[in-house]
Amino acid sequence: MKRLAGLRRAQGIERVIDHLQDCLREQQALPDVTSLATVAHQSPYHFQRLYRALTGESPGQTLDRLRLLNALQALQQPDASVTDAALAAGYESAQALARRCRQRLDTTPRALRADATLRQQWQQVLAQPPVDVDAATAAPLKVEVRALQPFEVVLLRAQGAFGDLDASFGRLYEWAQAQGLADDLLHLVGIAIDDHRDVPAQAHRFDCGMGFATALPQLSSPLRRQALGIGPHAVVHHVGPYEQLQAVGDALLRDWWPDSGHALAEAPLYFHFLDDPEQVPALQLRADVCLPLAG
Structure with a gap:
């Protein structure tokens, strides 16, 4: 403490x-x-x-x-x-x-x-903040610092319970199918605007994103584009329920970053989803937590 x-x-x-x-x-x-x-x-x-x-x-x-x-x-x-x-x-x-x-x-x-x-x-x-002592003293994370290849994603802002995000990803996939991009899907990402542990389900905001092997067409609201993967990143590979990803992000910033010698980039931490929750059991779900670093 x-x-x-x-x-x-x-x-x-x-x-x-x-x-x-x-x-x-x-x-x-x-x-x-x-x-x-x-x-x-x-x-x-x-x-x-x-x-x-x-x-x-x-x-x-x-x-x-x-x-x-x-x-x-x-x-x-x-x-x-x-x-x-x-x-x-x-x-x-x-x-x-x-x-x-x-x-x-x-x-x-x-x-x-x-x-x-x-x-x-x-x-x-x-009088004191309620830090989770068990989380703060957990085993060290396995963090890999590596340069990623930049990629562009289409983002759709979702609002609602974290467990209901599949519906928003579904709407994004329907758009990709209509654009003829579904077969070129390469990346499935998420950027948490709010922490689902801290806000009511109806107020929770989350950017659902997809990246493709081909150039993106012209976008209109509510869709927008954003570049990710630029420069070095601290990456933690997580296996388990996706609801745990926020806690992994906490640990990355709390337990690894302060002593890492790296500065943070002006870009958001994001989750790179590697499995479909509708097809893979929660305990076997894989995702990378990606923290952009400066330089």
């Missing part, structure tokens, strides 16, 4: 957490990703993934955790009512604070105010 705390400081994550605390004090909304990446001195391409890898939560979840912590700190004041504590922490009402206490802490603000021991226990829990 000391290493993770040091990495959070070195990568500017502690600055972001301090900034989020300032936003709470000033009762400001969650800043956008670009603004937070600037605070951390990180690329917007990698900030969200790096932030989660080093904290175990998204910036929005940090804001929620700190708001609840502030409410508990306010509840320890002898003359503070539940309403006072709620408003001081940025909740709309005492009822909103009560709902969040039930959801997150399985208790009530009144119980927390009355029981100093219970309140202090939860304050200790909420």
Whole structure:
């Protein structure tokens, strides 16, 4: 855990957490990703993934955790009512604070105010990011740094549950068939815009992509093109359920990259799918997690 705390400081994550605390004090909304990446001195391409890898939560979840912590700190004041504590922490009402206490802490603000021991226990829990210690101390990844051949993909933005992405890839394949490209399919890739572990299923966004052996035709919305595979990459070959790929990306940024001596490129991490989930059992699915490196 000391290493993770040091990495959070070195990568500017502690600055972001301090900034989020300032936003709470000033009762400001969650800043956008670009603004937070600037605070951390990180690329917007990698900030969200790096932030989660080093904290175990998204910036929005940090804001929620700190708001609840502030409410508990306010509840320890002898003359503070539940309403006072709620408003001081940025909740709309005492009822909103009560709902969040039930959801997150399985208790009530009144119980927390009355029981100093219970309140202090939860304050200790909420004071630190919930990094998965087991994940942070897992066996070293097998990472290969190699130059990839650039390729161009057609991307379709999907929104919905991670487990429902097959339907979006299906729509993309139907487009390829209509264009006479289906037989030239070479690459099946994905770029996570959101982390499916952190957002509701209906809000999850993911770019589904296909690359072909022939030149792409003119594209129209909602399709767009993007170049991938440019320059050196850190590649981890994963075998297992595709739902685990986000965690592999976390480990790549958290456990391998900081000591690798490589700088990150201004390009997104992507998943190169090597099997069809409809034809291959989940435990046998293969994919490469590809992290673009500078130079």
